[in-house]
Amino acid sequence: METELSVRPIAAQRAAKKKMNWYLWGTLFILPEIVLFIIFLWVPIFKGIFYSFYTIDFVDGNHFIGLDNYVSIFKDSLLFTSIKNTLYYMILGIVLGFWIPPLIAIIITELKWFQGAARIIGYLPSAVPAIVLYGMWQWFFDAVGPINSFLQTIGLSKIEFFSPKMATISIVLLETWQNFGSATLIYIAAVVGIPRDVYEAAEIDGASVWQRIRHITLPSIKTLMLLLLLLQVITTSQNFQAQLSMTDGGPDNATLTYLLWMNHTAFRDLDFGKASAMGSLMFFFLVLLSIIYNLMQRRGEKA
Numbered sequence: 001m002e003t004e005l006s007v008r009p010i011a012a013q014r015a016a017k018k019k020m021n022w023y024l025w026g027t028l029f030i031l032p033e034i035v036l037f038i039i040f041l042w043v044p045i046f047k048g049i050f051y052s053f054y055t056i057d058f059v060d061g062n063h064f065i066g067l068d069n070y071v072s073i074f075k076d077s078l079l080f081t082s083i084k085n086t087l088y089y090m091i092l093g094i095v096l097g098f099w100i101p102p103l104i105a106i107i108i109t110e111l112k113w114f115q116g117a118a119r120i121i122g123y124l125p126s127a128v129p130a131i132v133l134y135g136m137w138q139w140f141f142d143a144v145g146p147i148n149s150f151l152q153t154i155g156l157s158k159i160e161f162f163s164p165k166m167a168t169i170s171i172v173l174l175e176t177w178q179n180f181g182s183a184t185l186i187y188i189a190a191v192v193g194i195p196r197d198v199y200e201a202a203e204i205d206g207a208s209v210w211q212r213i214r215h216i217t218l219p220s221i222k223t224l225m226l227l228l229l230l231l232q233v234i235t236t237s238q239n240f241q242a243q244l245s246m247t248d249g250g251p252d253n254a255t256l257t258y259l260l261w262m263n264h265t266a267f268r269d270l271d272f273g274k275a276s277a278m279g280s281l282m283f284f285f286l287v288l289l290s291i292i293y294n295l296m297q298r299r300g301e302k303a
Helices: 002-051 068-075 078-098 100-110 115-127 130-141 146-153 167-192 196-204 209-220 222-238 241-246 258-267 272-302
Strands: none
Touching (some): 002 272, 078 167, 078 258, 100 115, 100 167, 115 167, 130 146, 130 167, 130 241, 222 258, 222 272, 241 258, 258 272
């Protein structure tokens, strides 16, 4: 009995040592990624917050000015315009584009044939390089482009895709076409992961396709949809490439989003201190948004 009791601590020590070795080797494997993550992500974030309290001058040096950069942001008339355009862009992205990937994913998984080909075709837009994409859609949206030419052929009037009222809608259509493929694949993986015996039981009970989608598919991917909704809000709040390439914030600042305004402030006005302050405000807003989402998710899991 005493021998057995003396062996147990030795076995426990060996198990603990083995576990520590696994943790040590695992840490060593991910250490390079952690170092790169700190150098290229967190160091620039903290430097940006630090420089937001300075005027950045590459000739005379940096000078501490406290909260003047933040005061300058809130006094600028473009702040309201950029926030309004960003919110409008985000809402349009959700209304016009958020529901397309899950819809296409459900349709593809319901297909009896050609599922593989449909997945490849759906993902192709995501593989188009950005420079080709923007050039192609510039041509599509042109006054004498294929869309307007077709409309005139059938007797309809032209659409001014880059007018103040249509410019943001045009950009959202472009980005929806570009990005729905990757999101669709994620939804397909989630739908395929739902146990098939649940669907078979529903079919035996006489459930229609819509009833299966409503009562099985959508509840099963609800958490994923909420997560991708948050990611879309964060992504759209940070997007400016399409606005920069297609309209450069015009016409009449109709597509001037917050991030594009920050880009202009830094690289056109060369006011890097104010741009750093703008980036810091965006960073804290997105952190707050992520915290709210996590709290809502935890409450939902407890409920």
